[in-house]
Amino acid sequence: MSIASDLIRGTTDMMILAHLLEGDSYGYDINKSIRMRTGDRFELKEATLYTAFRRLEQQGYISSYWGDEGSGARRRYYTITSPGRKAYIASVREWENAKALIDSIIQPHSNDSKDE
Amino acid sequence: MSIASDLIRGTTDMMILAHLLEGDSYGYDINKSIRMRTGDRFELKEATLYTAFRRLEQQGYISSYWGDEGSGARRRYYTITSPGRKAYIASVREWENAKALIDSIIQPHSNDSKDE
């Protein structure tokens, strides 16, 4: 993976909530969709994903139910709750804030001909 | 402070290196300058700062020496090394990358009239 785990720390929950905004989904699918959206440059590790589900459910930001697909592996679907939507909005705001803050700290410097 | 520690995780070293690019400095001063640059909205905790110094020095990205100011508390000055400069550039690149990646994951959605 091309992205340091320390850099994504704290954004995992936001990513998951973002996906659930579009409708109920389950772990494997969320992960696949993230992989695809980023052109295979990033994926959540399974352990990270499922820990996040536990955390989010405990906080009341999502709720879960077992799908009943008589065939294939069983799936646990997740729904974003109303508090979850609020938490998502707040976290995006915080993320925008953090980005601006960090950028202001690392890029106020002499710009001596950068490439790219 | 208004910024979650999980969100800045992994950017601490980059912030410090950014400051040392402008010249040698010491802990207390770096921290003060970060506080000022962000309008008091953010500061590194001392423990975080000094742990980072140890880490960076161990990795060879900075080197240190005691200032000789006959008066006042002693100061340990830090200098960014050549590998440190490279590491800084790499980390900024990674940060830009991470930002874009995360944004692409959380903001590909229906945009129903955002404020701001």
Next chain:
DNA sequence: CTGAGATACCTTGACAGGTGAGGTATATCG
């Protein structure tokens, strides 16, 4: 029928970085 691979879930233990709380020492000012 058997084995491989994809789908789909889960848990455990280790690890690393941030942080609260605590400590030291010096200079200045009232």
Next chain:
DNA sequence: CGATATACCTCACCTGTCAAGGTATCTCAG
């Protein structure tokens, strides 16, 4: 003399990520 600012440092704890391991079902090739 005590408070405040400067300036350094360390320890124990918490939390999120992740490698490694495990389970179960379905499909498809041989």
